Amino acid sequence: MNEEIQSASPHAFPQAQIDGVYRAIRERRDVRHFKPGPLEAGQLERFIAAAHNGPSVGLMQPWRFIRIASPALRAQIHQLVDDERKLTAEALGQRAEEFMRLKVEGILACAEVLVVGLIDRRERFVFGRRTMPEMDLASASCAIQNFWLAARAEGIGAGWVSLFDPQRLREVCGMPEGSQPIAVLCVGRVEEFYRAPMLELERWDQRMPVQQILYEDSWGAQQQIV
């Protein structure tokens, strides 16, 4: 993907900017290993502004970010993630031990922890959600992807942890009924970015060839363009 991209579009970015976008996409990792030290001034603000530039169905902007400043609260969040880690291991059955060897979060080591949640009273928003109310989660996920890519470009690691009981996380963060926590984001400096997704390096699973995810006209019908 590093080849010169020929684009006739008058709206295409200069080559170095295009390279930056593809590089961030390619080199972003779900980070669980952090090294000590705070973010630089301005970084967290830029990443959150990037998230807030995300698309949202009917412009509903369903996302809220809770920055965890209290060490005691961070410890509580770590505890409830660790509890869910054990329950997940049990649910995994024969892969339980293998799962328990994986590092699945970096909550106590990273510079910043953010809890991301969907707002309450979302049923007010109908545009693009009448048949699929879950499009609010889709929007917030795009926002988090923006955050992730911006952080990667600045050399900062981020990880999305979804191992938690939403009700318990809601309680410790004072979230109202009807709101929905979707992520614990760990953000911070890293020694290095994994050269491939960590779960691939650890042989948890493999990435599929792109040909296998692309069909033509009908599910399962192979498409020839890639």
Place this chain on the structure above:
Amino acid sequence: MNEEIQSASPHAFPQAQIDGVYRAIRERRDVRHFKPGPLEAGQLERFIAAAHNGPSVGLMQPWRFIRIASPALRAQIHQLVDDERKLTAEALGQRAEEFMRLKVEGILACAEVLVVGLIDRRERFVFGRRTMPEMDLASASCAIQNFWLAARAEGIGAGWVSLFDPQRLREVCGMPEGSQPIAVLCVGRVEEFYRAPMLELERWDQRMPVQQILYEDSWGAQQQIV
């Protein structure tokens, strides 16, 4: 956000690449107005590869992309989106007329239409989904955001349409029971990118100040960093 970004991280990209990432994030639009003409050779492949570089919970890679090559199938998809558009207008009540004046899709005009779906038999994947099975949608949404940003960098517009009855879309695309369509993506050349989100220009809603989406330690508690 165009100021020089000082980053001490040895993993930070060069400035022009960082600029590219932030620019794509800032200038990406949910496009409904396309101009005629195909994509260039290689573009769709690059955008899909970018999507496939998305993060996925437990590396499950739940996304599949169906490229719509048949004009008859494209017309069917347009019809079912248009049907849902009318039902949404009814559900919106007093904003129905205002909604019906908006352009909500560009299915017949764009170069490429893709239906994005989540795979069937997702209950096999437990990692990161025991308490929140909807994390598969979150992953696929991040993948679509990658696609969107890559397209923007190359000067190509993309729009995510979620106005459809999932069951009908599943049927016309031959999708198996248990799979879930989440998007009709319209992709193509544009005369121009909207200078702000179209729903903002059309005064459907306003973007919130970033201060309002960021809390500290507790939902609703104002955070001072931005």
